Structures are given as structure tokens and as C-alpha cells.
Amino acid sequence: MIYMDYNATTPVRPEVLDAMLPFYRERFGNPSSIHRAGRDAKRAVEEARERVARLVNCDPAEVVFTSSGTEADNMAIKGVAEALRGRGNHIITTTVEHPAVSNACSYLEQAGFEVTRVDVGRTGLVDPEAIEAAITPQTILISVMFANNETGTLMPVAQLGEIASRRRIYLHSDAVQAVGRLPVDVREMNIQLLSLSGHKLHAPKGTGALVVRKGVKVVPFIHGGAQERNRRAGTENVAGAVAFGKACELACDEMMQEARRLALLRDRLEEGILTRVPGAQINGSRGRRLPNTLSVSFEGVAADSLLMSLDLEGVAVSSGAACSSGTLRSSAVLAAMGIPPEIARGSIRFSLGLYNCDEDVTRVLDLLPHLVERLRS
Ligand SMILES: Cc1ncc(COP(=O)(O)O)c(C=O)c1O
Structure with missing residues (x-):
């Protein structure tokens, strides 16, 4: 299989698996236990916290381990809303957020909060002045x-951080797709809350973290023991935290080199598609973009049919469109960017990663023109 769907999920790296396995076997202690086995587990979780913190430049005490990026988003948005309810009831977000953010906001709207969803332009970028x-x-x-x-469009987060800090408002950023792929620095960018997900950077699914900067008020929504400094109750997922920490350490060491390698591969794929497949067009910003991501629309093709044809050839990608109750709905993100439905319906996302190489790109470029032509005819 040629896997080009790294934005959906990534395989657990062997080094990460090796780091976590002892915590399912002999190092099985509960971090809250006083004895040696407990202290060993506690130390492992704290080391993992330091590794996560180093990747995004925050204090380890500011890292709260969660069960996913989705949980981190929910904790940030609902936790701040509840903590600051007495000060105001208005939240600003954009029209292209992941459902973990947009649906958490919709939930709050039903509970009496006001949400402004600021539009993005054709490239998917939000204008900081509009925010x-x-x-x-x-x-x-x-x-x-x-x-x-x-x-893959990169939002102007540093500019938003400047605005938010000047206006004394918290800035939360869902950095699930960015952490481990590009430098993310919460101090430099004035970000108070940052969501991370382990499975996008070669840790297992079901791991994540929310960075909560010192002094930021977040009401916990899981109640129980005093774990995670009273911010998230429940016995820690020790092996998951260790794995996440190891993945962050590897990303720290390799990220920049890997980003350059993937950008070259992605650009070759992009150029190849644009020259060999008539009627192909790129979605999003070509300048401000994750190095691994390429969203392309093939006019006159249903994305799901192309996805399945590629799958039969052993190539895994994803489509921007979602099939719901038998009808093909085009992506809400592409619609919010003003891309017409007939174009959006033919959109495919290639997201490259660690195990992709030049031959993978060559193979996809050999396949695509024929598959698109066959579907069009
Ligand atoms: C931007 C973004 N936010 C949040 C999530 C949710 O993360 P998780 O799968 O860890 O719940 C995803 C996953 O696809 C994502 O892409």
C-alpha cells in the first residue's frame, strides 16, 4: 500500500512502541501509588510531559494529558467558557474549524453563549483584522x-496572538495538524491554550494534550481524583503518555529535515498533477501550507469514486467530500472557502509522511491521469 493519508492518522513508530511497551508489562505501576512501582510510573509520565513541553516551548506544568485532540479542544473551549462566564459570553472562531471545535462552540450556543464564526478567503486564510x-x-x-x-492552510496564529494579548482575550489554537510537522511556539506566538493529538505524530490513537498556560482559567469537566494537577481526573494513560512523549522527542530532532523532504515530495506531486491532469486545481493557500498536504480538485469527477479507484490500486488518500445517507455532500471547509460545489465534489487530499518516498509519488503520477480520464468518460 502507498499510504498518503497522514493527516487522518499515522502509524506508531517502532521507537515509540518500544518506549511504551514496558508500561504494559513490568512497569505497570499507578502514578498515584507511593511505592517504587508507582514512583517509576509517575517519573515516566513527568518525563513525557517535559518532552511534550519542549516541542511547543511551554512549561511542563502547563501540559495536561488528554484522551485525544477532540478532548483537548472540548476542554479548552467549554472549560474557558465556564470559567469566564461571569466576564462575558462571546466566542470568536472561524468557519473552517474541525468539528471538535465547531461542535463544541455549537453546544455552547445552545447554552446561551454567542459565537461569531469569521469567514475565510478563497485560500482558507482568516484575516486577523476581521477577527x-x-x-x-x-x-x-x-x-x-x-x-x-x-x-493544510496555515492560519496567521502569531498575528492573532498579538491581537488577543493586546485585547486581553485568551487565544486557543487547535494545532493537532501542525505539532510535529512545523515549529509551534506558544510563548513566542502568545497562545494561551493549544490542542495536540498523539496519533498525528506517530503516537497511538487516544493520546493527546491541552497546553494551558500559567494563570489561564479552565474549569475541568472530568471530576474525580487530583490527577493532572486537578485539571483532568482519572488514572493516567501511562503507556500512552510515554509514547506521546517519545513521539514529541523524535519530532523535536527530525521535524525540520522531514518538513523539507516532504515539501519537495509534495511539490513534485503537485506539479506532476497540474501538468498531467487537465482541469485539476489546488485548494487552499500554496504559500502558507503544511509541507505534507495537497488538496486537489478534479473537475467532473466524484471524489469518492476516485478515492476507491486509487484504493483498488493500493493508494490510500482521503476525499474532502463526505457521503451521508447515500448522497455526496461536499466538504464544509471547501464550501466555506467559496469553492463551488461542482469543484469541491471532486476534491482529494494527499497528505504525505514519514514512509513516503520518491517512488510513491512516481507511482501516483503514473496512475492518476488514467483513473481521472476513465471516471470522466
Ligand atoms: C484539526 C484537527 N483537530 C482535531 C482533531 C481531532 O483529534 P483526535 O482524532 O485526536 O480526536 C483532528 C483529527 O483529525 C484534526 O485534524
């Missing part, structure tokens, strides 16, 4: 993703 213009005296939180999962 600032949406601020009211009631605004308590701005939540804007770091990198879009479908198009």
Missing part, C-alpha cells in the same frame, strides 16, 4: 486552528 473587528466587550475566547486538516 479583531469581531471582538466585543463580551469576548472571552478566540479559537482559531493552526493548520487546516483538509487543505
Whole structure:
């Protein structure tokens, strides 16, 4: 199989698996236990926390381990909303967020909060001035993703951080697709809350973290023991945390070199598609984009049919469109960018990663023109 769907998930790296396995076997202690086995597990979790913190430049005490990126998003948005309810009831976000953010916001709307979803332009970028213009005296939180999962477009988070800190409003960024792929620095970018997910950077599914900067108020929504400094109760997923920490350490060491390698592969794929497949067009910003992501629309083709044809040839990609109750709905993200439905319906996301190489790109470029032509005819 040629796997080009790394934005959906990534395989657990052998080094990560090796790091976590002892915590399912002989090092099985509970970090809350006082005895040696407990202290060993506690030390492992704290080392993992340091590794996560180093990757995004925060204090280890600011890292709260969660069960996923989705949980981190929910904790940030609902936790801040509840903590600052007395100060205001307005949240600003964008029209292209992941459902973990947009549906958490919809939930809060039903509970009496006001949510402004700021539009993006054709490239998927939000204008920082439009975000600032949406601020009211009631605004308590701005939540804007770091990198879009479908198009890879990188939001102007550093500029938003400057605006949010000047206006004394918390900035949350869902950085699930960015962490481990590009430098993310919460101090430099003035980000108060940052969501991470382990399975996008070669740790297992069901691992994640929310960075909560010192002094930021977040009401916990899981109640129980005092784990995670009273911010998330429940016995820690020790092996998961260790794996996540190891994956962050590897990303720290290799990220920049890997980003350059993937950008070259992605650009060759992009150029090849644009020259060999008539009527192909790129979605999102070509300049401000994750190095591994390429979203392309093939006019006159249903993305799911192309996805299945590629799958039969052993190539795994994803489509921007979602099939729901038998009808093909085009992606909400592409619709929000103003891409017409007939174009959006033919959109495919290639997201490259660690195990892709030049031959993979060559193979896909050999296959694609014929498959698209066959589907069109
Ligand atoms: C931008 C973004 N946010 C949040 C998530 C959810 O993360 P998880 O799968 O860990 O719940 C994803 C996963 O696809 C994502 O792409």
C-alpha cells in the first residue's frame, strides 16, 4: 500500500512502541501509588510531559494529558467558557474549524453563549483584522486552528496572538495538524491554550494534550481524583503518555529535515498533477501550507469514486467530500472557502509522511491521469 493519508492518522513508530511497551508489562505501576512501582510510573509520565513541553516551548506544568485532540479542544473551549462566564459570553472562531471545535462552540450556543464564526478567503486564510473587528466587550475566547486538516492552510496564529494579548482575550489554537510537522511556539506566538493529538505524530490513537498556560482559567469537566494537577481526573494513560512523549522527542530532532523532504515530495506531486491532469486545481493557500498536504480538485469527477479507484490500486488518500445517507455532500471547509460545489465534489487530499518516498509519488503520477480520464468518460 502507498499510504498518503497522514493527516487522518499515522502509524506508531517502532521507537515509540518500544518506549511504551514496558508500561504494559513490568512497569505497570499507578502514578498515584507511593511505592517504587508507582514512583517509576509517575517519573515516566513527568518525563513525557517535559518532552511534550519542549516541542511547543511551554512549561511542563502547563501540559495536561488528554484522551485525544477532540478532548483537548472540548476542554479548552467549554472549560474557558465556564470559567469566564461571569466576564462575558462571546466566542470568536472561524468557519473552517474541525468539528471538535465547531461542535463544541455549537453546544455552547445552545447554552446561551454567542459565537461569531469569521469567514475565510478563497485560500482558507482568516484575516486577523476581521477577527479583531469581531471582538466585543463580551469576548472571552478566540479559537482559531493552526493548520487546516483538509487543505493544510496555515492560519496567521502569531498575528492573532498579538491581537488577543493586546485585547486581553485568551487565544486557543487547535494545532493537532501542525505539532510535529512545523515549529509551534506558544510563548513566542502568545497562545494561551493549544490542542495536540498523539496519533498525528506517530503516537497511538487516544493520546493527546491541552497546553494551558500559567494563570489561564479552565474549569475541568472530568471530576474525580487530583490527577493532572486537578485539571483532568482519572488514572493516567501511562503507556500512552510515554509514547506521546517519545513521539514529541523524535519530532523535536527530525521535524525540520522531514518538513523539507516532504515539501519537495509534495511539490513534485503537485506539479506532476497540474501538468498531467487537465482541469485539476489546488485548494487552499500554496504559500502558507503544511509541507505534507495537497488538496486537489478534479473537475467532473466524484471524489469518492476516485478515492476507491486509487484504493483498488493500493493508494490510500482521503476525499474532502463526505457521503451521508447515500448522497455526496461536499466538504464544509471547501464550501466555506467559496469553492463551488461542482469543484469541491471532486476534491482529494494527499497528505504525505514519514514512509513516503520518491517512488510513491512516481507511482501516483503514473496512475492518476488514467483513473481521472476513465471516471470522466
Ligand atoms: C484539526 C484537527 N483537530 C482535531 C482533531 C481531532 O483529534 P483526535 O482524532 O485526536 O480526536 C483532528 C483529527 O483529525 C484534526 O485534524
